[in-house]
Amino acid sequence: MKTFHFWGLMVVLLLSLLGCQQNSVLSDDLNSKKDLQGFVEPEPSDWVKYTKPVREYMYHRTQAVINNDINILWERYPELKENIDSEKGVNVEKNEVESLNHGFDLVDANYxxxxxxxxxxxxxxxxxxxxxxxxxxxxxxxxFDESGGEYLMKVFLKQNDNQWTVEKTDEYTLPEYKEWLQEKNQ
Known part of the structure; x- marks a missing residue:
């Protein structure tokens, strides 16, 4: 009887340890099929880890636009003022600050x-x-009219001292977006 309990306990321990491993397998959900360049939906615990820095970035981005001051964003993410490439959509937040503040004032934002x-x-x-x-x-x-809309972008995060921060952004240009839609619908 003691042997049975011992082996039963060992099986339970092994199964619980297997459950603690990070799951790197793709979900079978149709919406999370392998996307372009290996993008997959993160596990719930990873989802929390990555949405927080992206939301923080969006907050600083929208504040820069509302206040017509790109330095609000650049003070938090200094790497975003480097390697700006409007044609490729890389680090183009300054363009949004300038274009959306031409001819009217912005008072609020939702993202x-x-x-x-x-x-x-x-x-x-x-x-x-x-x-x-x-x-x-x-x-x-x-x-009280609205500006803005849909966006598709890659946000490049790096981890320093157990904190994720944005080091680069790459917004899809219109041709890239159309290509992405075609590949997604195949």
């Missing part, structure tokens, strides 16, 4: 990082991750 679909992640290594974000930003203008 949702998953308004079109859940985030997807491509883990480069333990300290670098790329998050694919398909969401929306809507700015309220001083005439």
């Amino acid at each position: 949702n990082i998953e308004s079109y679909e859940r985030i997807k992640v491509n883990a480069i290594n333990d300290n670098k991750v790329t998050v694919l974000v398909h969401g929306s930003i809507v700015y309220l203008r001083d005439d």
Whole structure:
């Protein structure tokens, strides 16, 4: 009887240890089929880890636009003022600050990082991750009309001292977006 209890306890311990391993297998959900360049929906525990820095980035981004001051974003994420490439959509937040503040004032903003679909992640290594974000930003203008809309972007995160921070952004240009839609619908 003691042997039976011992082996039963061993089986329970082994099964519980297996349950603690990080799941790196793709979900069978149709919406989370392997996306472009290896992006997959993260496990719930990882989802929390990656949405927080993306939301924080979006907060600083929208504050920079509302206040017409790109330095609000750049003070928090200094790497975003480097390697700006408007044609490729890399680190183009300054363009948004300038274009949305032309001819009217913005008074508020709402963003949702998953308004079109859940985030997807491509883990480069333990300290670098790329998050694919398909969401929306809507700015309220001083005439109470709205500007903004859908966006699709890659947010490149790096981990320093157990904190994730944004080191680069890559917004899909219109041709890239159309190509992404075609590949997604295949």
